[in-house]
Amino acid sequence: MAVPHSFPPVKLVAGLIFSGEEARGRAEKELRALFGAIEARSPVLNFDLTDYYAREMGPQPLKRAFISFETLISPEELPGIKLRTIALEEKIRLALGADARPVNIDPGYLTKAALIMATAKDFSHRVPLRDGIYAHLELLFTKTGVRTLDWTYPDLKRVEYHDFFRSVRALYLEQLKEKRD
Known part of the structure; x- marks a missing residue:
């Protein structure tokens, strides 16, 4: 018989899609205040x-970046974190006096085996968590690198992001090792 155990801590990450450096800087500042020091960019x-966000964020060239945080979290915190980042997006929009959404913040976490992102959009492969938030399995980590899935977002298939998440995973594994020692 299987015996349930507590989930191991996971590495908090966030994806930022933004229209300008001011929005990115404001988002990072607010995220640091909520979740602690940024470990890697x-x-x-x-x-x-994709032009998915063009209508909502404007037609200007959008940029994408990811950050990871030093502090580990419980995976059960992800829905609450997503709800906080949704509110944070609106706070930043109002602070910048923007009509369009200046930044999209997608939190997620990294485990030994995978990258999981939070979303408020349902789809066949997404798992409901709570309060209208779903888990989206984005990438798998293998012995040879990173494996994408049929539903992996196109921009997350870029080798630059694979390299980033592999380096964050190495930091995470070291943190787990230090916790055991």
């Missing part, structure tokens, strides 16, 4: 493989 790349 991905390269900033053009968000140009």
